[in-house]
Amino acid sequence: MNLFKKAMSRESTAGIIFTLPFTVGFLLFMIVPMGISLYYSFCKYDILSPPVFTGLENFRTMFADETFYKSIKVTFFFAFVSVPLRLIFALLVAMLLLKTTKMTGFYRAAYYLPSIIGGSVAVAILWKRMFATDGVINKLLQAVGIDCKFSWLGDTKTAIWVLIILAVWQFGSSMLIFLSSLKQIPMSLYEAANVDGANGISKFFKITLPLLTPTIFFNLVMQMINGFLAFTQSYIITQGKPMNSTLFYTVYMYQQSFEFYNTGYGAALAWVMLAIIGLITLLLFATKKFWVYEGGL
Amino acid sequence: MKKKLAVILAASTMAASLAACGGSGSSGGTEAAGTAGNKETTAQTGGGAPAQEAGGEGLLTVAWWGNQTRNERTQAALDKYSELNPGVSFDGQFSEWSDYWNKLATAAAGHSLPDVLQMDYAYLDQYVTNNLLVDLTPYIEDGTLNVDDCSQDIIGSGSVGGKVYSIPIGINAPAMVYNKTITAQAGVEIKDNMTLDEFVEVSKKIYQETGCKTNMAYGVSQEILQAMIRGYDGHVLFDNGKLGVDSAEEFIPFFKVYEEGVKEGWYIEPGVFAELTPGSIEQDPLVYGSSPETMSWVAFCWSNQFAAFNNAAPEGMELDLTTWPSKDPKLSNFLKPAQLFSVSVDSKDPVTGARLIDYWTNSLDCNQILLAERGVPISSKVAEELAPSLSESDQKVISFINEVVTPNSSQINPPYPNGSSEVSDLINKLEEKVCYGELTAEEAAEQLFTEGNKIMAEKAK
Structure with a gap:
């Protein structure tokens, strides 16, 4: 009893109990499934029958699989185009919202809204309707005199851009992060620049941008990872069509796992994705010393 | 003292959050059950009314794919069964064709398939080879499931290796x-x-x-x-x-x-x-x-x-x-035995499952609700009695099957490998x-x- 009392009053006990809901969930719903998925990636597994260990077979199939390369190409294109665009957009809007007026609060909320709802299925369906042949976009173009009956989602060249625009539109969370770090840049620097006679453009490139690089870096890494993991847009709006031109890696993984029941292969694809994301993140970190300003102010 | 308080606080927060999890778990039960299948749902009701299960009755999960018309009619037919057999109730789960098979495969892996499920010819072989469906032959032999008014060919098409694993609900072409x-x-x-x-x-x-x-x-x-x-x-x-x-x-x-x-x-x-x-x-x-x-x-x-x-x-x-x-x-x-119905091995109560399929096959009441939406009823007696209550377009389908396709068709392909x-x-x-x-x-x-x-x-x- 005394021992129990002693154990209960130890500092770490409270900590353990407080973190338990998280740790249990993390172990049960992250670590265990990850372990199982790692095992499946070395198996021939179709969900219905028990897995059969096949060693590296899945990975060998993958390197001969044309669709695998295609989906990597699509995903890279999507991530490398949509993420920088989104960041540029976020930064621009953040700079505009820096000035405090009566409406600033409203605008901030309004621009943040797409990040909350933009990833949802409802918005994906809305997007699909908007870009339909008889959708709002074409109707608007017709209203200004351009007779457009173009099928945005049906063309192999434009379909991916519909998804990219949707992704760029969800710039809100990056915007908020930019906004808060813009506010931390000391006014004294700008005042000094004013005294030296610097104009707006050189102030932006000489003061604002360098001091923002740590934030840009953070946003870039986070958004890049998100970009590679994008699923809903492609799954709901295009299903990878037309001609696999919007087949995101994650959608291909889903198809293999749950449509063709090559679940072992799907698991292998997932682990390759993890390796790719890890590698890209490492590369980004390696470039950090060349362009990210980490000195004090 | 302070530390003790912290521990108690921690413990109670955790208890509260766990309780909250439990609460949201059961309120979201119908959604969760969509993927997880019957085990969870039976567990939930089982907790409240264990006596029900002992009597071989209780809640059965029935899953199918289909359109809005089918969902409404099937649910109504299930409700009618509950009305006729007090103590049996159903949790009807429906989805679109492609989602349906994903859900079913996941449920199969988790050994939590719905009690009664709609099966398709394309998947029958796969599910039977993996021992996921109950052999219905004994229920046919002991009369629980009456197929006397159905053609042997049709029953044969739901069979694999001479054993009946599923009963078609309708005939299509x-x-x-x-x-x-x-x-x-x-x-x-x-x-x-x-x-x-x-x-x-x-x-x-x-x-x-x-x-x-x-x-x-x-x-x-x-x-x-x-x-x-x-x-x-x-x-x-x-x-x-x-x-x-x-x-x-x-x-x-x-x-x-x-x-x-x-x-x-x-x-x-x-x-x-x-x-x-x-x-x-x-x-x-x-x-x-x-x-x-x-x-x-x-x-x-x-x-x-x-x-x-x-x-x-x-x-x-x-x-x-x-x-x-x-x-x-x-x-x-060809004539296709469409919309097969099977009882899964995960069902705790396969007898009620077989009875439900019997009701589907032989009850005029049931078919008057379903109105041949899944195809022409396989029981010739029911098909005949049902005819007057069908709409013009449904009657057109029946005459299409009987007069156009039947005399001019060949045996269906074996279930897809x-x-x-x-x-x-x-x-x-x-x-x-x-x-x-x-x-x-x-x-x-x-x-x-x-x-x-x-x-x-x-x-x-």
Whole structure:
């Protein structure tokens, strides 16, 4: 009893109990499934029958699989185009919202809204309707005199851009992060620049941008990872069509796992994705010393 | 003292959060059960009323795929059963075709399949080989499940290796539903058992006369190719470990329809389909769309979907149905035991499951609610008694099956072996490439032959 009392009053006990809901969930719903998925990636597994260990077979199939390369190409294109665009957009809007007026609060909320709802299925369906042949976009173009009956989602060249625009539109969370770090840049620097006679453009490139690089870096890494993991847009709006031109890696993984029941292969694809994301993140970190300003102010 | 307080606080917060988890878990139960299946739902009710389970009664999960009409009617039929048999209640779960199979496979892996589930011919073999379905033969022998009024052929089609694993709810046939208003306007007559060449001729004529285009199940056309291949001396497309054709030649006429159609303008532009959900009746170009260039005069489907098409059709559009075109319609046509129902091995109460299937098969009450939405009832007695209460379009379907298809059809292909879903995807991908002008019909046929054979061989290993 005394021992129990002693154990209960130890500092770490409270900590353990407080973190338990998280740790249990993390172990049960992250670590265990990850372990199982790692095992499946070395198996021939179709969900219905028990897995059969096949060693590296899945990975060998993958390197001969044309669709695998295609989906990597699509995903890279999507991530490398949509993420920088989104960041540029976020930064621009953040700079505009820096000035405090009566409406600033409203605008901030309004621009943040797409990040909350933009990833949802409802918005994906809305997007699909908007870009339909008889959708709002074409109707608007017709209203200004351009007779457009173009099928945005049906063309192999434009379909991916519909998804990219949707992704760029969800710039809100990056915007908020930019906004808060813009506010931390000391006014004294700008005042000094004013005294030296610097104009707006050189102030932006000489003061604002360098001091923002740590934030840009953070946003870039986070958004890049998100970009590679994008699923809903492609799954709901295009299903990878037309001609696999919007087949995101994650959608291909889903198809293999749950449509063709090559679940072992799907698991292998997932682990390759993890390796790719890890590698890209490492590369980004390696470039950090060349362009990210980490000195004090 | 402070530390103790912290510990107690921590413990109580945790308890509260756990309780909250439990609470949200059961309120979200119906959703969760969609993927997790019956075990959770029975566990939930089991906690509250353990006595129910002991009596062999309680809550059964029933799962099916389908459209809005079917969901409403099936739920009503289940409610009626509960009314007739107090103590039995059902949790009906429905989804669209493709989601349905994902859910079912996941549930199978977790040993939490619904008690009674709708099975398809395409998946039957796979589920039986993996021991996921209950052998219903003993229930038929002891009279729980009465199939005296049903033809042995039909019962046989739900069997694997001489054991009955599923009972079809209705009989269907491949059907080509067409817009009679348009065909009349174009001045063409659609006769039963057309050949593919005649079909193409008609399509061209309709396009010239009315501007209305054609759709041959773009994106979901594997069944059509299968039926066409049957026209070649009864070849079976999805054979064990290979594609059951002599050469790639047999695929060419199929791909030619898409190649020539898009080139000459009478087939709907492939881009149009990017905006639709393939396989959805409500969004089929036959009934959906506002201008002739995005609409089709024809839809390839199953005879039981005729009612749903009629529901989805705009006012003033008259629909009719006929057979799918083929080189040799007699060989291609077949009767399909549609919408099989099975009891899963995960069911705690297979007897009630078997009783439910019996009710479905033999009860006039039940069928008066279902109204042949899944196809013509397999019990000849029920089919006969039901006829007067059916709508005109449903009666049309029955006479189509009895008078057009039955006398002019051949035995259905055996249940599809493993690999068919991947080859089906390949067929549709190639079809897409043909429509976008990236492959000729001949190239697509060649690719289907080599790659399809490779997939089938791989999966048979």
